[in-house]
Amino acid sequence: TIDPERFAAHFADRRGRPAPIIEVSGRTYPVELRYRPLMELPEEDEEGEAVVRDQTEAILDAVRELSAEGLGDILVFLPGDREIRDTADALADLPPERGRDLEIVPLYSRLSAAEQHRVFQSHPGRRVVLATNVAETSLTVPGIRYVVDSGLARISRYSMRTKVQRLPIEPISQASANQRSGRCGRVEAGIAIRLYSEEDFLARPEFTDPEILRTNLASVILQMTSLGLGDVARFPFVDPPDRRNVTAGVQLLEELGALGTVPAAEGRRTLTRLGRRLARLPIDPRLGRMILEAERLGCVREVVVIAAALSLQDPRERPA
Secondary structure, three states: OOOHHHHHHOOOOOOOOOOOOOOOOOOOOOEEEEEOOOOOOOOEOOOOOEOOOOHHHHHHHHHHHHHOOOOOEEEEEOOOHHHHHHHHHHHHOOOOEOOEOOEEEEEOOOOOHHHHHHHHOOOOOOEEEEEOOHHHHOOOOOOEEEEEEOOEEEOOEEEOOOOEEEOOEEEOOHHHHHHHHHHHOOOOOEEEEEOOOHHHHHHOOOOOOOHHHOOOOHHHHHHHHHOOOOOHHHOOOOOOOOHHHHHHHHHHHHHOOOEEEEHHHOOEEEEOHHHHHHHOOOOOHHHHHHHHHHHHHOOHHHHHHHHHHHOOOOOOOOOO
16 A cells, blocks of 8 residues: 555655546445366266366366356466367357357467457457456456456466576465456456366465566676666565575676676676676676676577577467
């Protein structure tokens, strides 16, 4: 919670007059929550194990259930584009609704701008939008009355053991789940189906970990040193990162030759000439170091292709 008067005072003009306060009123309609966990089936298989529904099958059941509730578009949250493609193929096989086919619209960040803008175009009949968490906070899809939440998302995390930034699929936090459910309460009362149990929801963390706690700090340390912001370990972060992550980031930059020490300044770290050049490249410091070394060896064109491929999640995938 922020005091508007104190917040506006931070943006005072040269004469000391505070900035004007503009209040934006918002409105949300009630949302009915329905829990449809994948393990809700009472049947057991031949080995006595509980039958677990496939996620795609559960989404099809949820779309059928919501289609019987009335008119309105459906927003389905999925962890990645691969799951979106599989679900789109399954939805395409559903029988037409009242003589009209379902319009299936994928939405994820790697789509082209023209394909992403399809969700804002007017359309007849019912539309099913298959989206990643880009539709959770980054944009609001118009006309949504129903939401199907898989409860999963790809969350970027840095592995201290493997020294790799990964994108594992993880259960979302309670705050993210509530944000997703609220997407269907913008135009009128809506219904949100969660493909997990209420007990599972209550056992999840309240908020998602801040990104600075789950990222490689080498780039952060490099930019902070370049801007003269001092030692990252002493910077007053709201959520300070683990000291082990700070140490690992500093060690990486020292290995790359980007950081040196100033003996006259009590061992204070400073950027080397190579580090200043590295800070100007808007990519991972390890890839940037490859490019700078390639410049010295006269093979920049070849290494830039390799660096571009290594910076992608999967170089074999591209927008259709």
